[in-house]
Amino acid sequence: MTEKEYLTNNIQDEIWYCLQCMMCKATCTTHHYTRREEDAPEPRVHLVELIRRGFLDWDESSAETIFHCNLCGLCREWCASKQNISAIMTTARADVVNLGLAPDSVVNVDESLKNLKNIYGKPLDERLNDISLAGSSVKNAEVIYFIGCLSAYDRQEIPKAMIKILEAAGVNYTVLKGEEWCCGLPAYQLGLRDRAKEMSEHNAKFIKETCVKTVITSCPGCARALDLEYPKWGTKLNVEVLHHTVFIKKLLDEGRLKLKKHITKKLTYHDPCHLGRDMEIYDAPREILKQVSESDILEMFATREKALCCGSGGGYKLTNPEQANNMGSRITDEAVFVKADILVSACPLCKESFSKDAGEKGLELKDIAELIIDLM
Secondary structure, three states: OOOOOOOOOOOHHHHHHOOOOOOOOOHHHHHHOOOHHOHHHHHHHHHHHHOOOOOOOHHHHHHHHHOOOOOOOHHHHHHOOOOOHHHHHHHHHHHHHHOOOOOOOHHHHHHHHHHHHOOOEEEEEEEHOOOOOOOOOOOOOOOOEEEOOOHHHHHHHHHHEEEEEEEOOOOOOEOOOOOOOOOHHHHHHHOOOOHHHHHHHHHHHHHHOOOOOOEOOHHHHHHHHHHHHHOOOOOOOOOOOEEHHHHHHHHHHHOOOOOOOOEEOOOOOOOOHHHHOOOOOHHHHHHHHHHHOOOOOOOOOOHHHHHHOOOOOOOOHOOOOOHHHHHOOHHHHHHOOOOOOEEEEOOOHHHHOOOOOOOHHHOOOEEEEHHOOOOO
């Protein structure tokens, strides 16, 4: 593999269009927080182009710069020509990894995935430790519940709620338990393409062995990986992949899930980047909230395709944890501004980001599955 193999493949046009304009600077999640010129989209792309054309070489400083991006895609939504800057950054990261210049944090993630099969450095045998799976059985299973790394270890309230929903609706389900590895998306976004492929092939193998044709997941990143990225990586899955908001709406529409009451508190909803901009799922969560709420949903200023990023996407929480932990405050501020009682999330990573200061601002914070079980 040559030093710039990834950068020379089908990326030149994206770079060229981006270099003609700097209008997305004000929308950038990272730049808004750091205020550093090099953290804006156009300077990062300019750096990549100078390296691609041989005017500069990768070094530790330039390598670090391209990891100062959330890959949230918000810049693309404000771009007149819809250039995919996230794709440019992930392509450049793959070259940096190939050159052995990846930051230590990325190397650590790779080691964790290699040895422990998750991005958090936690033992595989502790995955799902506190989650009851008594109702899980591959026999007659309608769906596989793919739980995801964060929910399997730290945000277990989300899968616990989702399992209650599945059992209340009479859905036969199974989980991969210890055979569920990281979906591979964090690895791919950090430039670890071989590791991403390894994760995807393993998961696909065990999903196929169940003979179940529908996979549901509470993690938008996992949903994106399984549904959109695996085919691009050459991993054949051939199953229906549904985010849990889409599946919950289906259960409500079919009358399989019965609710005993409505919520009286005021709700606002945040669109996760992977679920919204990547998978274009905006309506299902809102339709659920309309069904369960006695009042109108309070929309924040930035919603749907223009929604703000929580700050943790694109591996940013792994490479820049201190900054990522503070980026979600813009969204909790907006939720307070619209006078919501509850900020509803549909992503464990977003919920983790908001949890830093939601309570201090008087906000309740719930995943949509948690909201549903309170009404059952």
